[in-house]
Amino acid sequence: MIRALFLAGGIALLSLPAVAATQAEAEAALAAAQAAETEAVAAKAAWTPTEAALTAAQKALAAGNWDEAKAAADEALALAKLSVEQANEEKTSWRNAVFR
Amino acid sequence: MRHRFVATLNSVCALLLAMAPAKADGGTVPEAERTAFQAFFFAKFPKVAKEDFGNGPYAVNEGMRKQWQEIMQFPPYELALDEGHAEWDKPFANGKHYADCFDNKGEGIRQTYPRFIAATGQVETLEGAINRCRVENGEPPLEPMTGTMASLAAVMSQSSRGKPFAITIPDDPRALAAYERGKEFFYSRKGQLGVSCASCHMSPAGERMRGDILAPALGILAGMPIYRSDWGSMGTSIRRISTCSSQTRALPLKADDEEYRNLEYFMSYMSNGIPIVGPGTRP
Numbered sequence: 001m002i003r004a005l006f007l008a009g010g011i012a013l014l015s016l017p018a019v020a021a022t023q024a025e026a027e028a029a030l031a032a033a034q035a036a037e038t039e040a041v042a043a044k045a046a047w048t049p050t051e052a053a054l055t056a057a058q059k060a061l062a063a064g065n066w067d068e069a070k071a072a073a074d075e076a077l078a079l080a081k082l083s084v085e086q087a088n089e090e091k092t093s094w095r096n097a098v099f100r
Numbered sequence: 101m102r103h104r105f106v107a108t109l110n111s112v113c114a115l116l117l118a119m120a121p122a123k124a125d126g127g128t129v130p131e132a133e134r135t136a137f138q139a140f141f142f143a144k145f146p147k148v149a150k151e152d153f154g155n156g157p158y159a160v161n162e163g164m165r166k167q168w169q170e171i172m173q174f175p176p177y178e179l180a181l182d183e184g185h186a187e188w189d190k191p192f193a194n195g196k197h198y199a200d201c202f203d204n205k206g207e208g209i210r211q212t213y214p215r216f217i218a219a220t221g222q223v224e225t226l227e228g229a230i231n232r233c234r235v236e237n238g239e240p241p242l243e244p245m246t247g248t249m250a251s252l253a254a255v256m257s258q259s260s261r262g263k264p265f266a267i268t269i270p271d272d273p274r275a276l277a278a279y280e281r282g283k284e285f286f287y288s289r290k291g292q293l294g295v296s297c298a299s300c301h302m303s304p305a306g307e308r309m310r311g312d313i314l315a316p317a318l319g320i321l322a323g324m325p326i327y328r329s330d331w332g333s334m335g336t337s338i339r340r341i342s343t344c345s346s347q348t349r350a351l352p353l354k355a356d357d358e359e360y361r362n363l364e365y366f367m368s369y370m371s372n373g374i375p376i377v378g379p380g381t382r383p
Contacts, residue, residue: 044359046351047292079292086294094288097298100136 021070029073030057036080045087050079130269130279130369137370141318145306154322154377156315160306164313168381176327177254177379180334184251192237198252201233210253210260211376212267214365216275223278223361226253227336244355245339250325253336257325257378265322265376267369282366285359286317291348297363300344312383319371321364323380330383337364 040046057072152159158168199205213226231241242249301317345352
């Protein structure tokens with residue numbers, strides 16, 4: 001019986017959502033993503049999915065959905081960083097692809 | 101005697117070095133690169149005539165060629181040509197015409213664009229030259245990717261049909277730098293999909309990518325501007341390049357961005373000798 005109670009409690013804990021994001025956290029995540037994307041655009045390295053994720057984050061923030069806003073902003077941040085990383089790598093590696 | 105021979109040999113070598121073609125920053129000679137670039141495509145498509153490369157996928161895929169020949173019984177760019185001729189003949193408010201801005205009144209010169217302009221130190225595309233003409237005559241610039249601009253480019257391309265691309269790189273380090281930057285763009289992987297222009301239009305040319313046949317990079321701009329069924333309208337070279345950017349999930353640059361102009365410069369130079377066939381049509 002005790003064992004079953006522990007098991008049920010464990011399942012209940014696992015099924016709980018992660019700690020909900022606050023408005024401040026969502027706004028901070030969006031600001032970080034926007035800053036990273038500004039850098040990517042300046043490097044002419046930006047990706048369209050980053051823009052889409054940023055738009056989704058802004059919409060969710062406006063709707064007061066902090067969890068969704070933070071998740072989309074985090075995704076945008078990761079994409080923006082990857083796009084800048086790609087551009088930096090290509091500054092030299094493109095030469096390996098030149099047909100001679 | 102031996103010293104004199106060595107001294108003479110040194111002088112000859114120095115003279116030869118001085119006469120050698122200019123090299124860009126990457127240590128490459130554009131003409132040698134063009135020769136290698138074209139040789140690759142001639143070897144890959146031995147049955148395709150040099151003059152046919154401007155027809156893109158229709159030159160390398162028999163099925164698509166048959167469809168294209170049927171489409172060309174009523175070319176979808178005809179309306180654009182009508183609009184372009186009307187616009188070309190219409191005087192600006194100051195009484196001047198487009199023809200007053202160009203060599204040979206704009207007839208048969210499309211194959212010489214893009215050009216490196218010493219005064220600005222930058223590459224100017226055909227569409228850039230048309231807009232410069234307008235602005236210098238007090239008219240607002242046109243949207244560079246479609247509409248009236250594409251129609252005017254169609255008129256200029258039509259007057260150059262059969263004339264081989266003749267892009268020059270003047271003896272100016274800035275021109276060579278522009279060529280190098282264009283080459284860098286062509287071979288750089290971009291977008292979330294991580295592909296470059298070369299990824300699709302060099303080795304895989306002629307292959308299918310989903311429903312499309314990939315056009316060879318050689319001559320790919322000779323058919324511009326194009327009526328593209330996917331767009332349902334005309335588009336200039338830069339519209340097609342911008343669409344390519346989107347297809348790789350890269351955020352397209354501004355239509356007149358220097359990177360795009362340099363890319364067009366490099367790609368057109370690689371196609372020197374391939375005749376202009378534009379305006380064209382694509383799926």
